[in-house]
Amino acid sequence: MSQTEGSSKSETRWPFTGGAMAEAIRTFNWSSTELGPIDTWPAGLLFAIDMMLGCAFPATLQWGRNLILFYNDAYIPLVGTHHPHALGQPLLSSFPEISTIYAPFAQRVWNGERIVLEDQLFHYTRNDVPEDRWFNLSYSPVHDRDGSVCGILTIGLETTAKVLAEMARSTADIRLKRILETDAVGVIFFDYTGTVVDANDVFLRMVGYSRAEIETRTITWRTMTPPEWVRASEEQMEKLEQTGRIGPYEKEYMLKDGSRRWMLFTGRDLGDNRIVEYAIDITRRKEAEAATQAMEERFRALVEASSDVIYRMSPDWKEMRQLQGRDFLADTAEPERTWLDKYIHPEDQAFVWASIQQAIKHKKIFQLEHRVLQADGTIGWTFSRAVPLFNKGGEIIEWFGAASDVSARKRAEEALLRSEKLATLGRLVASIAHEINNPLEAMSNLIYLAHRSEGLPEEARELLELADAELKRIAHITRQSLGFYRESNIPSDTSVTQLLESSIDLLRGKINTRHAMIDFRLKDDITVKAVAGELRQVFSNLLANALDALDTGGQITIRATRRAGKDGPYVSILFLDTGRGIPLETQHKIFDPFFSTKGHLGTGLGLWVTKQIVDKHRGSIRVRSRILPPTTGTVFQITLPA
Structure with missing residues (x-):
């Protein structure tokens, strides 16, 4: 191996961490900036950049009075379309819109102050669109060897989603606002055995240990981890071996005095058997969550009770x-x-x-x-x-x-009102019946005498017989109202066919006025056990109502059939008209006393009386109606035991 080859292999590539921004910094043409080539940079700047790149939270380093911007991979989404052009540029030239709010913070940090901001609002342009974003931020001064401030290290978490969610569902009197509170970001360094080798002052204040105690190399992450959280921490160490990263994850931490605090951790492998972990105290947030959960449980219990x-x-x-x-x-x-x-x-x-x-x-x-x-x-x-x-x-x-x-109360009130109306009606009917009873008897006597007159035409005799029958029906109704008549207890065989025919004859004048067509066909004479006068009143009421509902030239169909049912034979009588129909929302009211769809022309008693009579004869009455063209109309069906 040549000497040249050996020296190149021993060279260390800086920055030491991996990632997109480490490579961007490594390949950037720094000679064109005020910082000059990397090999001229001070050791403090190199170390600060390494620390910033090693942070798993979004982090930036702003170096020098012009705040030359460096940022890590986690910060790229926050830069938006300014990436990668913002790298190596003065911060406020890339983001002039934040100058007003940020400049005072920068000056305070430049004076040596550490600043922690919670849910801080920034108005800035990230993806070519102005937007409001909120952050939890920690601003820390970076010192030179002589103690002077040479840069600003910023670590932040975007809380925009949390802030907007809290705004949307804020109900201050029944819910507790969940707030993530952070005093500062603690930084801890440990090796792969878990021994803590260094920590910043913030972390030392968090856990209560002194720097001298850290330097004894006797404190490990296990020392500060409650037994029930050891396994979770071991899983994070396994993740570190596989990915080079830790967290983010939450767990309780044990302080020197034995008390516990909740913390949020994230970290990464720095190489050279060194691991950095960032810690944020989230105890207050956890307490707020517990209080909120307790309040919600009490609220649910209140609702359940x-x-x-x-x-x-x-x-x-x-x-x-x-x-x-x-x-x-x-x-x-x-x-x-x-x-x-x-x-x-x-x-x-x-x-x-x-x-x-x-x-x-x-x-x-x-x-x-x-x-x-x-x-x-x-x-x-x-x-x-x-x-x-x-x-x-x-x-x-x-x-x-x-x-x-309050449905039960309303039904009781309606029943009471109906009862009072019926009582009033009963007194009124009894009074009227008493007053008209004597004139009715006189009219009956006059009809009787006229009927026995000699030379009376047959047609006139038939009309007098019909008038006599109707007067008897009126007399029956008045005597019933007074309680003097007990015909209802002794029903007799009654021809349904004849009662329907007589009802049609009685209303013949109204039928002709309406130009109505009556379709009345029966195959056989049908009889039932009934009080004839009462049943005629039912048929007359239904026929009169059908005529009122018709337009000129409409049709009414009347059918009566004998059928076999599971409870024995019965008679079904249908009245079907082609009128306007009854709206669905009022169909359930039509048998109530005093309910009428005829305005001042109706009393609201006809169908009520009809149902009372049908019920007394152990029958039933049903209605079906349609109000939508082209087919409109109503059908009433009465069933009576045969």
């Missing part, structure tokens, strides 16, 4: 962020923008939204009682109350609310 619905809304209420329905309403874990249609009854949506807008406008509590669509698809009632949550600027950042199920 409560029967109320809990919900969170965006400031403008356009988005439901969360809802725990407690089996009353359907849960939603993901943001829901169609919550108004999903949860609020269609008829109540307008005034619910109007009440919300008033609450937003005045920044006051929202509270309202309204109908909701329950988890099982039925309609319920709720009392909902929400309070606004504010940021420090007094702006609403969220609404937090609870809603109680």
Whole structure:
């Protein structure tokens, strides 16, 4: 081997660490800069660059009064489109937009001060676009042999994602803000046996050891690692052997006084049996996390112990962020923008939204009682109350609310109101029935005398018989109202066919006025056990309602058939019209007393009386309707035991 070959192999390539930036520094034309060629650089600069490149956190070294910029591989994403042109350039010429905020920091460090910043905001251009970024930063002075400051070592962690996330979900009264607090970055050097060979003052303050104790070479990372964390540390050492890097990872560290602190570690192999590890004290963050978790557990326990619905809304209420329905309403874990249609009854949506807008406008509590669509698809009632949550600027950042199920109370109130209405109706009907009973008897006597008159035409006699039958029906109704008549207890064989025909005859005038077509066909005469007058009243009510629903020239189809069922034979009577139909949202109300779709023309009692009569005859009545063209109309089906 020649002497030249031997000397070239013994040469050491600097920087000693690997990576893109080490190679960039190694190949950069430094002769064109104020620093000059690398072989003229002071040892302090070489060592500082080696330290900076060995840091796994984003780090920079700014050398000299012009702040000539060096940075490591982890810092490349933060440089953006300025990489690699920013290398070797004055920092503030590459990033002039940060001059105002950074210059005072640099001057303080240049005066020998160590600075630690948490969630520091910088406005700068990284990828040709101005943007706001936040960082946790440590600025440390780099000293020359004479103690003067010759550079600034900066180590930082970008916290933009954390800061933005905390801004978005800040709810100060129910959540604790998770803050990562760092006093400074500790630096520790140890060899592959785990023995600590050096550390900076920050790390020594963290763990409570003196520099003299470190110099005894009796302290290892195992000395400061609790037993339950040894295995995790051993795994990081195995990773170091494979990749040359440690972490980032978290663990508890044991201080000299026996107490424990949580720390975040990252490091790398510096070569020559030397490992550097950077430590950040994250104890406060861990305590905050534990407190937040405890608070969230208490909140969940409160929700579990409560029967109320809990919900969170965006400031403008356009988005439901969360809802725990407690089996009353359907849960939603993901943001829901169609919550108004999903949860609020269609008829109540307008005034619910109007009440919300008033609450937003005045920044006051929202509270309202309204109908909701329950988890099982039925309609319920709720009392909902929400309070606004504010940021420090007094702006609403969220609404937090609870809603109680008051469906049972509302049903009880409605039943009481219906009972009171029926009681009032009963007193009114009894009074009217009492007053008209005597005139009805007089009219019956007059019809009887007219019917027995000699020479009466047959057609007139038939009309008088029909009038007499209707007067008897009216008399039956009045006597029922007064409680004097008990025909309902003794039903008799009644022809459904004849009752339907007589109902059509009674309403013939209205049928002709409407130009309605009545399609009435029965194969056989069908009979049931019933009170004839009451059943005629049912048929007349249904036929009259069908005529009211028709446009001119419409059709009503009437059918009656005898069928066999599992509980015995029954009779099915259908009234089918081609009218306007009944909206779905009101179909469940049509048999309620006093509910009418006819405005001031209806009393709201016809279908209620109809259902009472059908129920008394142990039958049932059902309705189906369609309001969408081209086919509209309604069909009522009555079934009675044969």
